[in-house]
Amino acid sequence: MTEQLIDNQAKIAKTRSISPIWFLPIVAALLGIWILFQNITNAKTSIQIHFENAESIIVDKTRIRYKGVIVGTVKKVELDSSNGVNVVAEIESHAKFMLREKTQFWLVSPKASLTSISGLDTLFSGSYINLHPGNGDDASNFTAVLEQPITIPDNALLVNLKNDNAGSISVGTPLFYKKIQVGEVVRVLLDKSDQFIHIKAFINEKYSHLIKEDTKFWNISGLSANVSRSGIDFKLDSITSLIAGGITFSSPKESKKLTENTTFTLFENIDKTEMGINVALILNNITNLPKGAGILFKGHGIGRITDLQYSTEKQHFIATATINPQFSDMIGEGAQFWLEKTSLSFSNIENIGNLITGDYIGFSPAPLTQKTSAKKRTFNVQHNKAPIAPVLSLLLLADDATGLNTGDPISYQGLEIGNIAALSFSKNGQYIETSVHIYHQYQYLVTSSSQFYLLNGVNIEASLKGLEIQSTPLKNLVSGGIGLYNKFPVKKSTKLAKLKSNIRFRLYPSKAMAKLGKNVFSKAHSISLLSKQLPSISEGSPVYYHKFPIGEVSGFSIDDSGLMRTTLAIKGQYKHLIKSESVFWNISGFKVNAGLSGVKIEAESLLSIASGGIAVDNAPAGLNNKFKSGAYKLFSSYKAATLPVKQITVTFEQGYELQVGTKLRLKGLIVGEITALKLNTQNDVQASVDIEPEFIQQVTTQGTRFWIIRSELSMSGAKNLSTLISGVYLNVLPGNGKLTTHFKGEAGAPTLATNKVGLPIVLSADNAGSTDISSPVYHRQIQIGEVVDKQLKADASGVEVTLNIYPKYAHLIRKNSIFWPASGFNLDIGITGASLKSTSLTSLIKGGINMSTTDKKKLQAPATAFTSFKLKQSFNDKWLTWKLAIPKP
C-alpha cells in the first residue's frame, strides 16, 4: 500500500529529463569543430630553400619574414645531397601567394661595415630568413641568395650609365645630388663587348625629376688628388663616398625632361664632364705659366687652363680655360684676366709661391650692372692687374714728402683702396702735391669731409698721459703709405658725392691729427693768466674744458705787476671756447676732506693729480674774472672763482676751544668756518668767520645767534661728546633781520623758551628743590618738556621755574593742570614694611617735575605761553589715577 502510494506519487519526480548540462559538451563540440576547420583551412605549406650553409639557422626558431611579418618557421635543416643544405620551412597559409619562382630568400644576420650596420635586431632575436616576393609560377623549391637583393623602390627611375671601368662603383654605391643621396647603383655589369661597364642605378621617385636629357654623371669615389705645379688639389666629397664610392650628377636647368631610356656616360671626375664654361685667353707670352694653371678670383680658384696653344697667324698664345659653371655669371663683357707674376720689391713680395708653382691668372668679374647681355668668351690677358674701372684722382697737400713713394698704398681701415700715383711740388712751392688714385669700388669712401693721414713709421708719444705707440703694418714702416679717415662711416649705398674737381685734401701727419681736423693747422691760441702764486702745474699740463682737454700750459713768467703769469696754449679748434667771461681755476692735485665721517678725496683726473691742470669754464655774467690789464685771473678753485665767501665777525666773551678752522654749523650743516681769531680792544675774542656763499642769506642777518657747542659731562648726562674728538663748533640759529657782518656770540645754547620753540610755562614754588636746568617734565612718565630756567621772584618771595614743553606735547598743558616735583624718592616706613617710591632713576638723579590734569572736570582750554602755575609741594596718589583724554589739536 505504502509502496503503491509511493509509486503513484513518484511518477511526477521521475520523469525522464534532459539536464541543461548538455549545453556544455555541445558548445565544446562546436568549438572543436571550428578549431578543426581553422586548422584545415590554415594548413601550412612546406617549402624547401637551398642554402650554402645553415649557419645560425635553428629549427623551429628561425622564422621567415616578409616586411617584418612572420610568415613561416624553419622546420627542418638537412644536408643537400650535392652541396649546401636544404632548409625545410613551413609557410603560413596567408603567405602562400608569395611563393613564386622568382621569390628570393636570404638570411638576415647582423652585419656591420664601415658604411652601414644592418640587421642589428637579429643580434637579440637571432637570424631570420627574409623573403622578397617575385613573380612566376607557384613553387616550393627555392635557392637562397647570398645577400639582400637591392630592392628598387616603387616608381623609382632607372638610369643606365656607361663607363670604361667600374672604378670604385659597386652595387649599393649611392648616387648623390648636392650631397644628398637620391639613389643607388643596383647593378654593375660588363658590356657584351667586354669594353664598357654598364651600371644600372635607380633614382628615388621624388628625385627623378632631377635627371634630364643633358644630365652629366661623374664619379666622386674616393679621394681624388690633382697634383700639378699649382699645387695639390685634394677633393673628398664625403667619408661615405671615400669608402663606398659615389656618383653625383648635375643637370642644366634648361635641359629637357628625360623622355626615354637614355644611357648616360659616367665621367671620371667633374673636369671630364666639361661642364665648365670654356674661355679663350689670349696671351703674348706664357713664361712660367704652366698648363693647368689656376684662374683665381680673389684667391679662390674658379677655373683652370686646360690647353695652351700658339697661334702662328696671330702670333700669340691662346689658352683654353674651363671656368666653374657657378661663376658663369661673372664671365662676360668687362671681365678681366691678368697674369699674376712673382714680384719682388723692397716694399713687398708678391706671389713668391709662383716661383715654384708657376704663375696663375687673376680674374675680376664683369660688372654686375651689365647683365650678362654680352656673353664674351675670348679675353686678352693683361700683364698687370689693371685698374678695373676709372680711378678717382685726388690731390693731397703734404708739408713734406718724407715716407711717401709712388705706388704706396692708400688704405682705409687697413684695406687697400688705392695708391699714390705721383708726387710733385705745388705751384707756390709750399706743399708737396701727392696725386693718389682711389680704386673704383672704393670711391664712395672719399667724401669732401674725408681726411688723409700719413701712415708711415712708428709714432711714439710718451707723456704722463701714457705711452702711445702707433705703428702701421711693417710694410708701411718700410714704404710708408697714406690712410683715409672718415669721421662717420660711409655707407656703400650712398651716392657718389660729386667732389669738386679742384678739391685739395690736406695730408695730416697722423691719424690723431686727422681726427682733430683742419684746425690742426690753425695756430694755437695763447692766453695769459695771472695769479699771486704759481699754481702747482708744469709746462704741458692740460687745460680742461668740462674735463675735456683743449690745450696745455705753455709757459710761466713774472708779470710786470708782480703777479705770476701762466701762459696757456689753447688748440686752434677750441679757441672759440675761450670767451671774455671765461674763468680759469687750478685743478691741480687733489683735495682731501678728512673728518670723523670719513675721508673724501676729490680729484679731477689722475693726470691732473700728477701733472696738475687748469680748468676753464664760462662763469656767470658779472663776475670779476679779469685784471684790469685784461689778463684772466687764475682762481684756486671753481668755487673761489664763482662764489666768493662772505666774511663776518663774531665776538665771544670767552674763546673756549675755538680755533682757526672751527666749523660753523646750521642744523648740522657746515655753513662756514673760522678763518682768524684775535682779541679786540675790549679783550673779547673776535672770530672772523667765512660763510659759504649759499648760506649767506640765512646766516648773516640781524638776529642770528652764534654759540659754542662743547661737550658737557654732568651727573644727569653727557652732551655733545663727539666734540671731544672733533673739537668744538659754532652753532648758528638764523635770524631774520637785515644783512650785517658783526655778531655777538654766546657761550651756551640760548634757552629755547625765549626762542619760542615749544610752550613756555612758568611755575611758582617756594624753593627750587632739586629742580635744575634741563630737569625733565614728565606726564605719565613720558618726558614732555624740560626745565629751562629757574630764578628768584622779583621780590624774592619764591622761585620761578620756567619750563619748556616740547611742541608736540604743548596741548597737554591745560588751564587746570597741576605740577608737582618728581624728584627724589618717598620712603614710607610702616608696620607692613617700607615702601620706596620713585618715579624714575633719571628723576632720582636729575630731579624733575610731574604734570597731570584732572579728569573730574571738563577738558579746559590749553594753557597759553607763560601761563603761571603753582608747583604743588605735596603729592597725592589720586593724581596718578586721572585718565583725562586730551585730543590732539
Place this chain on the structure above:
Amino acid sequence: MSKLAVAGKSGKQQGLQVCSICGNYCENKTDIKHCPTCNNDISERKNNSLQKTWALLITAIIFIIPANVYPITFLLKNNNLYPDTIMSGIISLVDSDMQGIALIVFIASIAVPILKIVALVFITLAVQLGWRFSARRQLLIFSFVDWVGRWSILDLFVISIMVAVFDKGSLLSVYPGVAATSFTVVVIATLFAANSFDTRLIWDAQRPEINTKTQDKL
C-alpha cells in the same frame, strides 16, 4: 532514526538515505527533503547524476585535444614569440636534462587529466551498463580521481604566476595560449564530473534486480 542500518544492503534497500554532509542517515520518506540532523538537502540518489557526468566528461574529452595540441604558453623573448605546447615543454625539459621536473609536468598535465577522464568514463560506463565489476575497486578508483583532481590545477597555477612575473615587454614576457583555456575547461569539467557522479549508483549497479527495477522506474 527509528531504523538501524544493516550492513550488506544498500540504504535504498533498507529505506534509508544518507546525508552527504553530516553522514547521518534517516528514513527514506517522500516528505523528507532535508537532513533531520544538519538540514542539508538530501535525496535518495542525485538527480540526473549520470547525465551530468556524461555531459561534463564529453566536454572534457573535447577540450583535452586543443589543450594538448595548441600552445599553452607563448614566451616572448627579444621580440620573438616562442609558442610551447604542453608536450613541447616537457620535451624541452627533458632536453635540458630536467627529467624529474619533466616527469612531474607529464604526470600533472597529461597523465592525470587523461587518466581521470578514462577512469570516470569507465566507472560511469560500468554503472550505466551495469557491469558486474568490483564495487570496491570502482570506489577506490573514484576516490583516487576525486583526490587527484585538485592537483591538475597546478599547471594553470604555474602559468598564471609566469604570466604575472615575466612581464618585461618585448624583452621577456609570457602569454597564455589557447591550450591554457582548454586545459582549464578540462580540469574544471572533470572536477565537476567527479562531483556530479553519485557513488551510490555503483551499489545499485551491483544489484541488477534493483537496478532494473529502478531502470524501469526511470
